[in-house]
Amino acid sequence: MEHEAERAPTRHMSSELPLLFVAGTASLFVLLGDRWLADLSNPFWLMLMFAWLFLTTLWAALAAVRHADALAILLGEPYGTLVLTLSVICVEVSMISAVMLHGRNNPTMARDAMFAVIMIVLNGMVGLALLAGGWRHREQHYNLQGANSYLAVLIPLAVLSLVLPVYTVTTPDPSLSPFQTVFLIIISLALYSAFLAIQTVRHSQYFIDPDDVVEPPGSLPHGAAPPRHPAVRVLLLLAYLIPVVLLAEKLALPIDYVVETLGAPQALAGLVVAAVVVTPEATGAIRAALANHLQRSVNISLGSVLATIGLTVPAVLSIGLISGRKIELGLPPTDVVMLMLTLMVSIVTFSSARSNVLQGLVHLLLFLAYIMLVFQP
Secondary structure: OHHHHHHHHHHHHHHOHHHHHHHHHHHHHHHHHHHHOOOOOOHHHHHHHHHHHHHHHHHHHHHHHHHHHHHHHHHOOOHHHHHHHHHHHHHHHHHHHHHHHHOOOOOOHHHHHHHHHHHHHHHHHHHHHHHHHHHHHOOEEOOHHHHHHHHHHHHHHHHHHHOHHHHOOOOOOOEOOHHHHHHHHHHHHHHHHHHHHHHHHHOHHHHOOOOOOOOOOOOOOOOOOOOOOHHHHHHHHHHHHHHHHHHHHHHHHHHHHHHHHOOOOHHHHHHHHHHHHHHHHHHHHHHHHHOOOHHHHHHHHHHHHHHHHHHHHHHHHHHHHHHOOOOEOOOOHHHHHHHHHHHHHHHHHOOOOEEOHHHHHHHHHHHHHHHHHHHOO
C-alpha cells in the first residue's frame, strides 16, 4: 500500500503529459498561427495544419471531459452533472462560434453543427452502443422513465429549433425574427432548466438503473483514476479547456478554406465540429454499454444531444444577436426528413426497457444515410 501511495503522484504526472503538447501547440498557433494559416493553397500544408489542429483539439477535449467526469463523481449530484454538461457545451459553443464568426458567408454553420451532433449521437453513438452492448450481452435494460424524460424535452426543442424556422413567414429565409429569436432562447433555457431540476433533484431515480447500487458522492468506480482534490480537477479542466477555445479559432481557418475555396459541402464544417465535440462522450457511452451499464450509456447519449439543443441554441442565437450575424436554423427538406425519421426511430427504440442488436443496427444505417447526404444531398 505504501508503494502504491508513493507511485500515485508519478501516475498523476504522467497522465497529464498531453497537457504539455496541447499547451505548446496552442502557444505556437497563437504566436505564429496567422502566418502559418495565411496561405493554405498547398494541399500538403493544408492537410498538415488541419490534422495538427483537429487532433490536438480532440485530444484536449478528451482530457477535459475526463477531468469533468471525475469531478462529477467527486462532487456528486446535482453539481457533477452541471460541471460535465457545461464543460462539453463550452467546447461546442467555442468551436461553433469561432467557425461561425470567422466564416465570410456561412449563416448555416450553427445549424449544421447541431444537426450533425443529433445525427452522430442519436444514430451513430446510440447505434454503436446498442450494437456493441447487445452483441456482448445479448439483451440489456435501462430505466424507461429516464429515456422518456429525455425524449419528452428533446423532441419539441429539436422541432422548434430546426424545423419551425423553415415554415415561419416573418422572414423570407429559414431564419427567425429578433422577437422569435428571443422567444426561442427563453423557451430553450426554460425547458432545459426544468429538465435539469427533474434529473438532479425531483426525480433523479428516473436516471438510475433500479438494479444498480447507488454510490455516495466521491465514490470512484473500479479501475478509475486515484482521487484528487476537486480544486485540482477544476484547474486541470480549465487548463485543457482554454487551449480548446484558442485552437478552435485557428481550426476555423482550414475548415472555412475547404468549404468556401475548394467548394466542399457546407454541412462538412458542422460535421467536423460535431466530431470533435461528440467523440469524448461517444467513447464513454460505448464503454459503458460494453460493461453492461446501458443506463449510463443512455444518460450520456441522450443527455449530450439534449444539452446541445437546450444550451447551444440559446448561445449561438445570442452571439448572432450581439454580433449582427444572421443565423439560419431551418433545415433543408432532406435533413428535415432525416430528423423526423431519427426521432421516430428513437421513440420506438426507447419504448421498452430492453435493447438488442437489431435496434443498434437500424440506428447505424440511419447514420450512414446521413453521411451519404452530407456529400450527395
